Amino acid sequence: MDKSVLVIETPENCYDCPIGQDCSNILETSLFCLGAGKCVIDKEAATIPNWCPLKPLPERHIAPKTATGYEIGYEDGWNECLEKIMRGERFEKLGKNIGESVYSESQSNTPDAYGRD
Structure with missing residues (x-):
């Protein structure tokens, strides 16, 4: 189900x-x-x-400054999932507007730092 x-x-x-x-x-x-x-x-x-x-939503993931490509990708995926759940509402614990980056980046056809569209 x-x-x-x-x-x-x-x-x-x-x-x-x-x-x-x-x-x-x-x-x-x-x-x-x-x-x-x-x-x-x-x-x-x-x-x-x-x-x-x-159940409360989990916290945003913040990778350490010495993060590897895998850790950065994990952080991106984790936070993108939270952004989609919140649909652009403010995530008060960090005082950052969530959702804006996901929707604006998805509209862009320019590759990111890893060469992804």
Whole structure:
């Protein structure tokens, strides 16, 4: 079966999660997590439970200054994958606009430093 990725802002708790469905009543606050198929009640909903299906995106890869061709290629591929997932949104941890380089480079027909188109 094919897999898909849904990119959303990471919520601080279950109450802020767009995947959660409010099932509260007069006696208790509860949310049903559509992603995990589980219900969270009161205090557990005020945090992110360890079974939460949301996983953070990995960090950008930064190769050392003494990197070889393989390491530079790995870094390029890793970061390009993140850029495509983020679709041009800012990657706040480095304060760099991601996506711009991938889409602008893909439109260009000039070879890069390795002779690739």
